[in-house]
Amino acid sequence: MSPTSADTLEKALEKNRYERVEKLLELGRELKRDKAGLIGVILITALVMMAVFAPMIAPHDPTDQDLTARLAPPVWYEKGTWNHMLGTDHLGRDVLSRTIHGARVSLWVGAAVVLLAGGFGVVMGLMAGYLGGRTDAFVMRWIDTQVAFPGLLLALIILAVIGPSLTTVVVVLALNGWMVYGRMTRSAVLSIRQSPYVEAAEVVGCRWPRVIFRHILPNLTSPLLTLAILEFARIVLAEAALSFLGLGIQPPATSWGLDVSMGKNYMFMAWWLVTIPGCAIAVTVLAINLVASWLRLISDPQEREKQFARHMAGAMRKKMQASIEKELKAP
Amino acid sequence: MNDNQNTPLLEVRNLVVNFYTRGGVVQASRGVSFQVGHGQTLGIVGESGSGKSVAVQAVMGLISNPGRIEGGDIFFMGQSLLDPAGRKFVRKVRGKDIAMIFQDPMTSLNPVFTIGTQITEVLRHHLGMNRDQARKRAMDLLGLVDINAPEKRLKQYPYEMSGGMRQRVMIAMALACEPRLIIADEPTTALDVTIQAQILELLADLQQRLAVSVILITHDLGVVAQLCHRVAVMYAGRIVEVGDADQVFASPVHPYTKGLIRATPRLDVVTERMVSIDGVPPDLISPPQGCAFSPRCDQAENACLRPQTLTPLGDDRHVSCWCAIKGDTR
Amino acid sequence: MGRFIYRRLIHGLIVIFGVTIIVFVVTRMVGDPVQVMLPLESTLEQRAAFEKKLGLDRPIYIQFGEFLGNIARLDFGESLWQKRPAMDIVFEKLPMTILLTAVGIGFACVAAIPLGIIAALRPGGMVDRVTVFGSLLGLSVPQFWLGLLFIVLFAVQFKILPTSGAATPAHIIMPALTMGLPTLARLVMLVRSSMIDELNQQYVKTSFAKGLPFVRVVGLHALRNAGLPVMTLVGWEVIRSLAGYSVVVETVFAWPGIGLTAIQAIERDDLILIQAIVFTAAVCVVAINIAMDFIYKLIDPRLKLT
Numbered sequence: 014m015s016p017t018s019a020d021t022l023e024k025a026l027e028k029n030r031y032e033r034v035e036k037l038l039e040l041g042r043e044l045k046r047d048k049a050g051l052i053g054v055i056l057i058t059a060l061v062m063m064a065v066f067a068p069m070i071a072p073h074d075p076t077d078q079d080l081t082a083r084l085a086p087p088v089w090y091e092k093g094t095w096n097h098m099l100g101t102d103h104l105g106r107d108v109l110s111r112t113i114h115g116a117r118v119s120l121w122v123g124a125a126v127v128l129l130a131g132g133f134g135v136v137m138g139l140m141a142g143y144l145g146g147r148t149d150a151f152v153m154r155w156i157d158t159q160v161a162f163p164g165l166l167l168a169l170i171i172l173a174v175i176g177p178s179l180t181t182v183v184v185v186l187a188l189n190g191w192m193v194y195g196r197m198t199r200s201a202v203l204s205i206r207q208s209p210y211v212e213a214a215e216v217v218g219c220r221w222p223r224v225i226f227r228h229i230l231p232n233l234t235s236p237l238l239t240l241a242i243l244e245f246a247r248i249v250l251a252e253a254a255l256s257f258l259g260l261g262i263q264p265p266a267t268s269w270g271l272d273v274s275m276g277k278n279y280m281f282m283a284w285w286l287v288t289i290p291g292c293a294i295a296v297t298v299l300a301i302n303l304v305a306s307w308l309r310l311i312s313d314p315q316e317r318e319k320q321f322a323r324h325m326a327g328a329m330r331k332k333m334q335a336s337i338e339k340e341l342k343a344p
Numbered sequence: 345m346n347d348n349q350n351t352p353l354l355e356v357r358n359l360v361v362n363f364y365t366r367g368g369v370v371q372a373s374r375g376v377s378f379q380v381g382h383g384q385t386l387g388i389v390g391e392s393g394s395g396k397s398v399a400v401q402a403v404m405g406l407i408s409n410p411g412r413i414e415g416g417d418i419f420f421m422g423q424s425l426l427d428p429a430g431r432k433f434v435r436k437v438r439g440k441d442i443a444m445i446f447q448d449p450m451t452s453l454n455p456v457f458t459i460g461t462q463i464t465e466v467l468r469h470h471l472g473m474n475r476d477q478a479r480k481r482a483m484d485l486l487g488l489v490d491i492n493a494p495e496k497r498l499k500q501y502p503y504e505m506s507g508g509m510r511q512r513v514m515i516a517m518a519l520a521c522e523p524r525l526i527i528a529d530e531p532t533t534a535l536d537v538t539i540q541a542q543i544l545e546l547l548a549d550l551q552q553r554l555a556v557s558v559i560l561i562t563h564d565l566g567v568v569a570q571l572c573h574r575v576a577v578m579y580a581g582r583i584v585e586v587g588d589a590d591q592v593f594a595s596p597v598h599p600y601t602k603g604l605i606r607a608t609p610r611l612d613v614v615t616e617r618m619v620s621i622d623g624v625p626p627d628l629i630s631p632p633q634g635c636a637f638s639p640r641c642d643q644a645e646n647a648c649l650r651p652q653t654l655t656p657l658g659d660d661r662h663v664s665c666w667c668a669i670k671g672d673t674r
Numbered sequence: 675m676g677r678f679i680y681r682r683l684i685h686g687l688i689v690i691f692g693v694t695i696i697v698f699v700v701t702r703m704v705g706d707p708v709q710v711m712l713p714l715e716s717t718l719e720q721r722a723a724f725e726k727k728l729g730l731d732r733p734i735y736i737q738f739g740e741f742l743g744n745i746a747r748l749d750f751g752e753s754l755w756q757k758r759p760a761m762d763i764v765f766e767k768l769p770m771t772i773l774l775t776a777v778g779i780g781f782a783c784v785a786a787i788p789l790g791i792i793a794a795l796r797p798g799g800m801v802d803r804v805t806v807f808g809s810l811l812g813l814s815v816p817q818f819w820l821g822l823l824f825i826v827l828f829a830v831q832f833k834i835l836p837t838s839g840a841a842t843p844a845h846i847i848m849p850a851l852t853m854g855l856p857t858l859a860r861l862v863m864l865v866r867s868s869m870i871d872e873l874n875q876q877y878v879k880t881s882f883a884k885g886l887p888f889v890r891v892v893g894l895h896a897l898r899n900a901g902l903p904v905m906t907l908v909g910w911e912v913i914r915s916l917a918g919y920s921v922v923v924e925t926v927f928a929w930p931g932i933g934l935t936a937i938q939a940i941e942r943d944d945l946i947l948i949q950a951i952v953f954t955a956a957v958c959v960v961a962i963n964i965a966m967d968f969i970y971k972l973i974d975p976r977l978k979l980t
Contacts, residue, residue, distance in 0.1 A: 049807070161689040161963060162692070163918050164918065166917060166955050167693070167918075258922065258925060258937060260940070273818065273819055274818075280825075280826060287819070291815075291823075295814050302813055405882075406879055406883060435885065437885075438882070438885040448876060452876050452879075454877040454880075454881065455877070455899065455974075456898050456899055465886065469884075
């Protein structure tokens with residue numbers, strides 16, 4: 014390679030890097046405009062931090078029992094202490110520490126299920142959409158059939174028979190949820206395949222791996238990302254519900270759903286046992302949903318356009334009107 | 345409301361319409377004025393994006409977010425459509441005295457209602473007909489637009505009909521209340537060539553028989569020459585030339601009109617290649633000062649940068665071009 | 675049309691058959707049913723007798739054949755827990771779940787359609803933003819927790835509604851609200867977004883140009899077109915509820931429906947009752963799916979049932 018071409022390559026790479034930074038900055042600016050999305054992103058970052066550094070942040074071990082301090086109220090009550098800021102449960106375990114550790118389970122299950130189900134679903138969808146014919150018919154039949162299953166009941170039974178644990182919860186939820194990704198990937202592949210630019214790529218002789226990876230997958234990332242985030246929210250709720258029913262995470266492990274279920278027996282004398290983990294679930298899911306709706310907004314140019322129109326119409330109207338009138342009045 | 349022959353049926357004065365987009369404020373209509381007399385056909389021609397559709401949609405009150413009418417006035421039968429009293433008036437005349445035919449018959453009809461429902465609802469709303477009266481009238485209307493077996497057609501859904509047939513239904517719907525003005529916004533653009541001719545013939549025939557005024561929007565000069573009494577040429581959100589159709593075509597004054605006429609392919613003249621106007625239409629977010637056509641005009645001079653208005657030029661002829669006004673029409 | 679029904683029925687049978695196989699495999703092969711069902715301290719003779727009673731001493735394929743034969747006769751055997759035919763229990767509990775679903779989702783529909791339309795009329799406006807945020811909030815609150823909050827609030831604090839059970843008509847209010855709220859949130863979002871799409875369609879412009887009143891254009895022309903996706907979601911919600919998602923609400927409020935029974939059967943390792951419940955749920959899902967296809971056809975004449 015001659016020095017000049019190396020140079021241009023270097024420059025091209027630099028430009029590419031620069032463009033990427035530009036894109037990130039643009040995303041940041043976009044985020045600043047959308048307050049709800051910003052709050053969502055901040056909340057999720059905080060939650061992830063909380064989950065990762067849980068042992069360091071939590072004031073107590075979540076399983077440490079202190080039977081002398083059973084059902085202690087939060088600090089703002091007369092009997093509350095700073096030692097147990099958010100009170101303790103019926104075994105004297107620290108609610109704050111349990112809530113912090115609970116984030117681990119929720120986020121871990123969410124991430125694992127989304128990766129498993131998403132990976133499997135996307136592969137099946139790509140195969141069905143790109144290979145077509147019998148593969149397509151088979152995969153679609155499979156999806157149709159599984160979608161028509163009473164999924165949650167089957168999940169409950171499988172969990173009951175195999176024995177609930179973190180792993181089984183993840184596997185069962187993934188088995189139950191991969192169909193959405195499959196369907197979406199397939200329909201996207203079909204519509205993109207028929208689009209002129211993919212046809213053009215095929216006409217000029219691109220081989221199918223290139224077509225899939227260079228032309229089809231990039232178009233899928235944005236809808237898939239939004240779907241994955243929405244599914245993440247759904248999975249967090251599902252894990253909580255399973256644990257609440259006693260068929261998810263088992264003690265001594267901690268999970269928000271589990272804590273609500275244990276706290277419900279003491280609901281009338283210690284409201285915080287139910288309220289705090291419940292709020293934790295709600296806030297987590299809400300944060301994820303906020304980010305998802307923000308992402309959907311910025312990945313849809315039409316929606317963005319409308320948003321902007323509403324924003325600007327009021328501000329610029331008067332200025333424009335004045336200048337046009339001036340021009341019209343001029344001889 | 346006065347309704348004598350002296351006031352034009354429709355008058356648009358200095359209409360300003362802006363669209364607020366992320367890219368900036370698109371000035372789709374920058375002071376458009378025109379008139380339509382009783383029983384007259386006005387053709388509005390211009391490239392796509394020149395503001396033709398926006399101008400007539402403003403007449404119908406169909407400009408919606410992100411667009412806004414921000415200046416000028418519209419008078420129908422001497423009554424303003426934009427002042428506070430006009431808003432009530434618009435609701436009364438829209439669909440009854442002014443009817444509109446849209447560009448794409450494929451999407452203009454509601455896919456989940458029968459043709460019959462969609463025609464009769466106009467009659468029942470505006471004329472207060474009952475179900476049977478409306479059905480009879482709808483059948484007559486379908487006959488009027490040359491649709492056979494109207495009884496059967498009334499029960500059909502739009503998807504069961506061809507594009508030409510749907511456009512006929514749209515025309516029947518427009519004629520339902522015997523309007524005084526029909527606005528046809530590129531009524532044939534989405535249709536096959538043979539069907540185009542049929543639809544235009546039908547429109548011309550109906551216009552003569554019913555003595556209705558018509559605004560025909562098109563970018564096909566041939567159509568205008570055939571059907572229209574008057575023609576208005578639009579460019580970049582303004583009317584650049586307006587006048588009697590025959591006169592305008594015989595001796596165009598504005599350089600843009602000349603270019604358009606030259607660019608129209610003719611069957612009787614053998615040409616080596618298609619003639620086109622050099623350059624691209626201006627960006628309506630920041631339109632050029634003065635004459636918007638000047639960047640593409642071979643006669644442009646410094647004077648063209650000054651603000652311009654439509655200037656009378658002989659009887660019923662207006663043009664907005666400094667060179668033309670100076671008499672240098674070559 | 676006939677061909678369509680035929681094909682849907684075949685697919686429905688495949689679904690039911692698939693569910694049956696899974697239930698069979700899970701209950702017979704993964705765990706030893708005898709181990710699961712009998713107490714740990716039972717003797718070998720007891721186990722053998724129990725195996726014989728269930729026919730577990732015979733080859734697996736014969737067991738499966740017999741299982742299918744029993745299903746065809748809707749006879750799953752006696753519930754181990756309640757000592758009476760499992761199907762009898764199901765038929766007793768199913769109407770309660772259907773009632774709860776109907777009231778809960780009915781409430782969600784009645785509230786969601788006007789809310790969604792109003793939000794769609796001015797996207798980005800105040801009403802719209804409040805509605806969207808409210809829906810997001812509704813989607814984010816765990817159902818079981820919402821139920822507990824309702825109990826604390828309305829049953830304990832204000833003492834205006836009964837806590838649990840199904841003794842009086844007032845008993846259905848809290849479970850139905852709890853069941854309906856997430857559905858309401860999803861429905862509002864969907865009604866809103868499909869109405870926004872429809873209001874931007876050309877035929878809406880035509881309808882306005884025809885001079886039709888605003889209410890007719892929005893409430894009839896646009897709404898009927900937006901109806902298809904909305905119907906799909908409503909169908910899905912009903913299916914979800916009957917396919918087991920009512921478990922959570924029924925557990926919180928001790929509503930004697932099929933979901934609560936399923937959880938109780940699971941807790942008591944009553945595999946026979948579980949089989950009966952899952953089979954019934956599968957049949958319900960298939961039936962609703964087929965019914966939905968006909969409703970689509972009613973809404974949108976373009977759909978050809980093939």
